Amino acid sequence: MIWLTWRQHRREALFALAGLAVIGTLMVVTGLAMRTAFNDYGLPECVARAGDAGAGSNCNRAFNQFYDQFSAVSLAGILFLVLPLLVGLFWGAPLVAREVEQGTHRFVWTQGVSRRRWALVKFGLVGAAALVASVGYGLGVSWWVSPLNQGWRQNRFDAFFFDMQGVAPVGYTLFAVALGIFAGTVWPRMLPAMAATLVGFVGVRVALATLARPRYLPARELTYPVQGTGEPDPTGGDWILSSGVHDASGRMVAPNAQVICPPGASGPDGRACGAELGLGPGAYNWQLYQPGSRYWLFQTIETGIFVALAVLLLVLAIRRIRRIA
Amino acid sequence: MEAVLETDQLGKRYGRQWALRDCTLRLPAGRIAALVGPNGAGKSTLLHLAVGLSRPDAGVVRVLGEPPHHNPAVLAQVGFVAQDTPLYRDFTATELITMGGRLNRRWDATLARTRLADLGIPPGKPVGKLSGGQRAQVALALALAKRPRLLLLDEPVASLDPLARREFLQTLMGSVADTGTSVLLSSHLLADVERVCDHLIVLHAAQVRLGGAVDDLVTAHRRLVGPRHDGAPIPGVAEIVRGSHTDRQSTLLVRTDGPVTDPLWTEHDVALEDVILAYLVDGETQTNHAAWGVPA
Numbered sequence: 001m002i003w004l005t006w007r008q009h010r011r012e013a014l015f016a017l018a019g020l021a022v023i024g025t026l027m028v029v030t031g032l033a034m035r036t037a038f039n040d041y042g043l044p045e046c047v048a049r050a051g052d053a054g055a056g057s058n059c060n061r062a063f064n065q066f067y068d069q070f071s072a073v074s075l076a077g078i079l080f081l082v083l084p085l086l087v088g089l090f091w092g093a094p095l096v097a098r099e100v101e102q103g104t105h106r107f108v109w110t111q112g113v114s115r116r117r118w119a120l121v122k123f124g125l126v127g128a129a130a131l132v133a134s135v136g137y138g139l140g141v142s143w144w145v146s147p148l149n150q151g152w153r154q155n156r157f158d159a160f161f162f163d164m165q166g167v168a169p170v171g172y173t174l175f176a177v178a179l180g181i182f183a184g185t186v187w188p189r190m191l192p193a194m195a196a197t198l199v200g201f202v203g204v205r206v207a208l209a210t211l212a213r214p215r216y217l218p219a220r221e222l223t224y225p226v227q228g229t230g231e232p233d234p235t236g237g238d239w240i241l242s243s244g245v246h247d248a249s250g251r252m253v254a255p256n257a258q259v260i261c262p263p264g265a266s267g268p269d270g271r272a273c274g275a276e277l278g279l280g281p282g283a284y285n286w287q288l289y290q291p292g293s294r295y296w297l298f299q300t301i302e303t304g305i306f307v308a309l310a311v312l313l314l315v316l317a318i319r320r321i322r323r324i325a
Numbered sequence: 326m327e328a329v330l331e332t333d334q335l336g337k338r339y340g341r342q343w344a345l346r347d348c349t350l351r352l353p354a355g356r357i358a359a360l361v362g363p364n365g366a367g368k369s370t371l372l373h374l375a376v377g378l379s380r381p382d383a384g385v386v387r388v389l390g391e392p393p394h395h396n397p398a399v400l401a402q403v404g405f406v407a408q409d410t411p412l413y414r415d416f417t418a419t420e421l422i423t424m425g426g427r428l429n430r431r432w433d434a435t436l437a438r439t440r441l442a443d444l445g446i447p448p449g450k451p452v453g454k455l456s457g458g459q460r461a462q463v464a465l466a467l468a469l470a471k472r473p474r475l476l477l478l479d480e481p482v483a484s485l486d487p488l489a490r491r492e493f494l495q496t497l498m499g500s501v502a503d504t505g506t507s508v509l510l511s512s513h514l515l516a517d518v519e520r521v522c523d524h525l526i527v528l529h530a531a532q533v534r535l536g537g538a539v540d541d542l543v544t545a546h547r548r549l550v551g552p553r554h555d556g557a558p559i560p561g562v563a564e565i566v567r568g569s570h571t572d573r574q575s576t577l578l579v580r581t582d583g584p585v586t587d588p589l590w591t592e593h594d595v596a597l598e599d600v601i602l603a604y605l606v607d608g609e610t611q612t613n614h615a616a617w618g619v620p621a
Contacts (some may be wrong), residue, residue: 008413112430
């Protein structure tokens with residue numbers, strides 16, 4: 001069975017290996033360039049002194065220069081969001097669908113090996129290959145984007161950045177493969193199986209990322225004055241779900257805004273800080289957020305959910321295979 | 326005698342449509358049996374049930390004494406070539422033989438290699454690039470390499486030209502003659518199987534119409550010619566399979582259960598083909614003029 005699996009999928013495996021090698025090379029090259037630039041701009045010091053009043057505008061400028069130079073590169077990171085889906089489409093979906101479409105299931109399932117064993121070996125090996133590949137690129141991307149995530153503009157908790165690094169891609173990849181296999185047992189034709197995988201994967205991913213992820217743990221609230229200190233550290237990596245300025249009675253007066261004035265400062269015409277926005281005395285900033293320290297916990301929860309879904313789909317697929325003739 | 330394949334009231338349904346129904350038959354060991362019927366008669370369904378690919382919805386099927394569904398013990402002893410001889414088209418014949426060795430406990434690779442060498446089939450060419458006849462031969466060699474006690478072939482020659490057809494059946498007969506393997510092969514063409522089979526099962530519209538040893542079937546059927554028949558029983562005739570009538574004369578194809586002694590009737594021998602056709606023509610086609618929107 002192992003020989004057969006290798007013989008049938010060696011082309012996909014070599015193709016994937018070549019693709020990963022190309023992507024890996026590009027990552028190493030641009031990753032090293034990013035690190036050099038990061039050091040040249042003196043950003044490690046800025047990160048270390050983050051929140052320090054003295055860090056101020058020099059660091060701001062340096063970060064801006066850094067992001068201007070590399071934001072285009074970070075767009076390439078979108079590619080990593082698609083990789084799990086590609087694995088699901090080209091490894092998962094054809095696994096059963098192609099056999100049935102070409103009728104070869106009647107050939108291989110009438111040899112001396114039970115269907116169950118056929119399924120376990122095939123799913124196991126393809127799943128293991130997907131696992132190794134996804135661990136590789138998940139950790140690779142974590143290394144690659146870490147300079148970008150150390151500033152405040154591209155938080156690693158943000159959509160996209162959360163999804164393409166760490167262990168989450170492992171969950172997505174296993175889920176995509178399992179979804180492809182399952183779709184192939186429901187619609188045993190290549191194109192419908194691939195279409196179902198595409199729709200299912202995007203649907204579940206978007207639903208979980210937008211509806212479920214912010215609620216994995218109860219969010220925290222933070223309030224701080226519009227004038228004075230106590231503003232949150234922008235490099236702390238907090239995931240801000242919602243923010244705004246409240247007046248003294250606690251009513252939201254300026255959604256999605258933040259007003260910060262240095263202590264003792266006043267507006268251009270001598271009025272109090274924020275008066276032009278209609279803020280009275282006692283107004284304060286408010287934000288609902290997930291602390292940056294929860295990043296790995298959230299990664300684990302997200303991965304766990306997708307791995308559990310993958311296992312469920314594989315069990316269903318094995319049950320369905322019994323009924324295909 | 327031991328039966329290699331036995332079914333009792335066997336049925337299989339796809340949705341609400343029965344593909345096979347009330348199928349009761351018994352195939353003794355050592356026979357070369359033909360499963361004959363028009364397209365859609367349920368031949369493939371019966372073979373899939375026999376090889377354990379699908380599970381019966383009614384009745385039982387036993388192959389070599391055991392139910393075949395999800396039963397690797399049966400699989401090991403049954404060789405199967407599915408319709409259109411599906412093989413991994415990018416594999417070479419050599420790789421397919423290697424694969425068979427990995428997936429079967431009992432595997433005679435030498436037998437397969439020798440057969441394919443005798444037939445002049447290239448070992449290193451992807452089987453998708455072989456001709457249909459050659460591919461069918463590869464599939465047969467793979468099925469025979471299991472050294473099966475029962476060989477099931479689903480329309481093995483349907484896609485072959487007449488020459489390749491003949492060659493295929495000849496090599497098949499040659500190889501099962503000395504091993505004592507029982508064979509059940511389906512076909513919608515009578516001429517293919519007539520020469521090589523000694524047992525016959527006729528399927529039509531999801532039901533078994535006729536089954537038995539070819540010799541018995543031929544001797545049990547007679548063509549009677551006599552005066553116009555009014556439906557009265559004729560001594561010695563068990564069943565009138567088919568009759569055609571003119572004003573004065575009737576020609577009946579009958580199944581006999583004794584000598585027909587009535588001097589009004591003259592008796593003729595019938596060929597196997599006539600017998601089978603008589604049973605097949607008997608099937609009714611369901612009209613659907615309404616669905617087509619045309620007058621009946």
